[in-house]
Amino acid sequence: MRRACIIGASGVIGGELLRLLLGHNNVEVVCATSRRFAGEFIYRVHPNLRGFINLKFTQPSIDAVLKSESDVVFLALPHGESVKWVPKLVESGLLAIDLSADFRLKNPDDYVKWYHWPQPHPYPDLLKAAAYGLPELHRDEIKATKVIAVPGCMATASIVSLAPLVKGHLINNDFIVVDAKIASSGAGAEGTVLDYHWHRTHVVRPYQPVGHRHTAEIEQELSLLAGSQVNVAFTPHAVDMVRGIFVTGHARLSGSISEPDLWRAYRGMYGNERFIRIVKDKAGLAHYPSVKYVVGTNMVDVGFELDQRLNRVVVFSAIDNLIRGAAGQAIQSFNINQGFPEDEGLRFITPYPV
Amino acid sequence: MRRACIIGASGVIGGELLRLLLGHNNVEVVCATSRRFAGEFIYRVHPNLRGFINLKFTQPSIDAVLKSESDVVFLALPHGESVKWVPKLVESGLLAIDLSADFRLKNPDDYVKWYHWPQPHPYPDLLKAAAYGLPELHRDEIKATKVIAVPGCMATASIVSLAPLVKGHLINNDFIVVDAKIASSGAGAEGTVLDYHWHRTHVVRPYQPVGHRHTAEIEQELSLLAGSQVNVAFTPHAVDMVRGIFVTGHARLSGSISEPDLWRAYRGMYGNERFIRIVKDKAGLAHYPSVKYVVGTNMVDVGFELDQRLNRVVVFSAIDNLIRGAAGQAIQSFNINQGFPEDEGLRFITPYPV
């Protein structure tokens, strides 16, 4: 049994961590902090938890966390906040699982470039020691670290869909287009007027179409796999769904590549993965991935199609942004790190339709 | 371990039974029938199950069920079909859990009146022996029977919301208005043009506003509790949601009733129930029930409000129509019947938001 603390527990991702950890056989949640709602019952902010948890939110403080005798701390904080917590947690011997971007990028200068920090990341050694918590790519590092940087939601979907092609040198790396479609819950508990129902239903609109921060992670991870620089032209769009990310990757093939070549690349990399399905089927309802088939789970569904006319490939991936894109992937990495079954607390099948 | 067979497994409710039973620790699904899809992999019709089940649909036949050595048979068939199966299953000593209406009404003549059967129900003894599978009202009968008639989805929500008031004689029984709002998945896998997306999104439209069949069950169960005839003016509406039923009951109070009286009625009846929450809170996000807080679970959330100006009460309830309104309630009753923990296979917390 591990004692867990959630910092930033009143947000959408904090709520999802609470929900999932309540069903985890090896975890007891001992504290959940919220600056805004400290003193309030958790179920008043997360009404789905009514009847399942009687804890109240507490004020966030390192001292309180240490006193709570937690083994692991999940940080669901805004970017730029986690970096103030993680060094102290690690110093005290705790496992830090950070859902912000603060430890995702290996190059300290990238925080200046992509996150507009006034200076490079102040803890380059911790950056090196941190594992990029995408289990299918970094399982060994996740096992051996005290800092897990949970990938961005759109980065997760993008990297998983393209990794086999990049690793196998099957596509041109100088111009990979990633066109993402994202759900509303990604905006977190503090939205803007554009998150109101009447602005956000039945909509498609671009969101930071150039220079989106997740580009940095995607290029970092794909370049690592390729062994050379990969350029990703990344453009996300807000669409009408509450949960889910759908990523479409468009790339030119590097040579004469056949459909069996593509199958081999995907099967070779993901054939034994518990949380990745290759969805490509001529029969049945589902010919390709869809957010509808992954919502509520930690799955990544990937698929692809070859276009011989233009010697190009289109790849797809779908995830639940709050589970595989955040809380679920955090717990999957936690399980790996602690030696628990990788799917402990994550054995959900999508309630279809929902 | 019980061996289970699902008859009518390619429909929406059949799919939900499969999904839930795959996560049930005491059940093994050994057959799943579909006239239309016999021979096809189940995951091709229920794409959420891809990777979780390798069974194929088989043709429905009593012989095949008996050969399968099943202990329990879940029937997710259209009304009028189950009645052909259940007597034979019972004869062979199997437990029959029927999700159609064929064994819900106690009075054989009611099938003529409400379901337009050409003659009264042909198995009045089986009707008597069957339990109306609403566990919070009929737990003892469910334990002792071989035929469980799973209540209608809208009936479940309506009965649970009004039962404490009717049982406590707190309202006038001659004219109780039940205004229901229902999700699209209730239409099943075979919809009509009105179930298409563009007809069904952002819509409110009445659906069989007079004479809806669930009225019969609601009146039967409430009259039983009241000890006299209860009249229910039931009118459902199609609204834009995939899962969920929301029921609003409007009634006049029978005398001078206070809010604490109402609390006592609801707490007295449901205070210890695992799957019923009373949602009535001045603070927090959720002042009353909402489908958003029950989707994906077997919960019934109930609430109420007193209107002293008109000496009336408004009651609310919300359920997931496919779980508490069908597959989940079936499993809850199955658990009771078999002596398993009542929430085995049903320990979900709503993924909020979804």
Add this chain to the structure above:
Amino acid sequence: MRRACIIGASGVIGGELLRLLLGHNNVEVVCATSRRFAGEFIYRVHPNLRGFINLKFTQPSIDAVLKSESDVVFLALPHGESVKWVPKLVESGLLAIDLSADFRLKNPDDYVKWYHWPQPHPYPDLLKAAAYGLPELHRDEIKATKVIAVPGCMATASIVSLAPLVKGHLINNDFIVVDAKIASSGAGAEGTVLDYHWHRTHVVRPYQPVGHRHTAEIEQELSLLAGSQVNVAFTPHAVDMVRGIFVTGHARLSGSISEPDLWRAYRGMYGNERFIRIVKDKAGLAHYPSVKYVVGTNMVDVGFELDQRLNRVVVFSAIDNLIRGAAGQAIQSFNINQGFPEDEGLRFITPYPV
């Protein structure tokens, strides 16, 4: 040509007034005020108007309105604000069309009771002189007044659906249930967290289920028609749609009433109305009203069904909350008052599907 000014033009209703008046052949919009956006181009707040209007918002002030040489002023202000404007406008001889509740109730004390004003309405004479701007009920008064109080959106739908029954003494007036379903845009431009997309899609939840302010208008108008007190048990619900109100009325019949009696009541009252359709059809797609068939128009669709078993009637009505529930009805009344064709600027047919 009339010169018009819109006070409170940056809100959702203000935007709808602008849109509709831009298409009105006898109106020129000469000013549009907004405290928050004064100085900003209107199309930056109402992106649909880009390319159609080059005006900027101005600060609201009586002096500016008078200087603008407006003939008519549309007030789309919060309740309690219009009352500060209307007396001065009337004094200056302008026509005031108020979309708030400030001049809807005839009894000055009702503002204390329903709107929690500290004292009765300060202008009882203006209340008397004001017309309740529901054209099908008050056409003559609308013609003759300088103050038009545009009805509440839910009140409009409720009154129109029940008026023929109440006027014809066909139902019991002591307990009429009105169960309303409302769209998100009614919340206006300043929503709360519960108006965010993820809280508001696929939802049904009650909203002020007891004591809602529109009850006062509904009872006032129905009592006027009945010649005696009518009691309305009014309970609205938030559902997933952007535009639209659907009202279901449940009542007991006052005696032995037949379906032809009901037809006569509705046809007698609305048979010649340009903006009211009776939707009750055994054939075709639409058996009853639906918000889908009125969105984008000034229509009220009404329908009904008789339940002989319980000697009750169910009535339905559907409107576009921003047009017939606000801006459109305001313009319809304006047209009547000014002697323009009643449908000038309002000749839209619902874009179906939308």
Add this chain to the structure above:
Amino acid sequence: MRRACIIGASGVIGGELLRLLLGHNNVEVVCATSRRFAGEFIYRVHPNLRGFINLKFTQPSIDAVLKSESDVVFLALPHGESVKWVPKLVESGLLAIDLSADFRLKNPDDYVKWYHWPQPHPYPDLLKAAAYGLPELHRDEIKATKVIAVPGCMATASIVSLAPLVKGHLINNDFIVVDAKIASSGAGAEGTVLDYHWHRTHVVRPYQPVGHRHTAEIEQELSLLAGSQVNVAFTPHAVDMVRGIFVTGHARLSGSISEPDLWRAYRGMYGNERFIRIVKDKAGLAHYPSVKYVVGTNMVDVGFELDQRLNRVVVFSAIDNLIRGAAGQAIQSFNINQGFPEDEGLRFITPYPV
């Protein structure tokens, strides 16, 4: 006054033609055919038209059309059907406006390649004489023809968004990615199970991601503008909206191109167009196009963003698929051909929000 006949009037596009032509000052609809609904009142199939039209559907036949003394025939038929009608209509001197694909492609062999016809188009001369009815590109040909081939909905959005870049030789033409997002109403009145509400809400799923037929039109028109072959990697996706198409184009710049260069290209081509808006704004709600701002109108909103890091450009366009993508564009071309004001019958402003 022109007399118009609509062939295939019971479908979604047929209904939209009816609705728009009912508001056109120079058109009288004299016949509307439907094989399936002949003899039925039109408003029973298109409930939005109740009260606005009393015509019944008739059986489709050339003779009946000729007898109707129509001047213009709008064909809203499936691909492969119009080709049987158009030659005869032209022979009889009527104006044929074809909303299918049968006269869009100039190369007769392309019908074999993209539409799988068993042999090349049988009327190559008519193909040549037909105008591709995208008014902003082919206004003169539209004026002078008797056959107008209304462009595909996704083709319209794609071509308009990319035309200025291709015409100005600002991007590389060998690999232009067009990632489209489409509404459900595009499926027409005869959908499949995947068009049901529960499959189609809150979804993103690819739809014919390779080899989609609209690719042929897009490449034809862009190549014409470029003066050389343009390759378009086109992949559409079903998303949750009823009306609307959003197109995102991803391309590499052909050289050192600045933002003012891009502005010049778009303003130069579209600066005076009644139905095209360039939406690119740092202030206000709308920084880029969105389907929300064009629904219900004949507008095309276009926008773009420069990504200097990768020397690429992203372009956007949004249309209403049933108006600008079908019925509205047909009427715009009709107006041009007949010398009516180009916006006659099309002067709608988006009802926002809807």
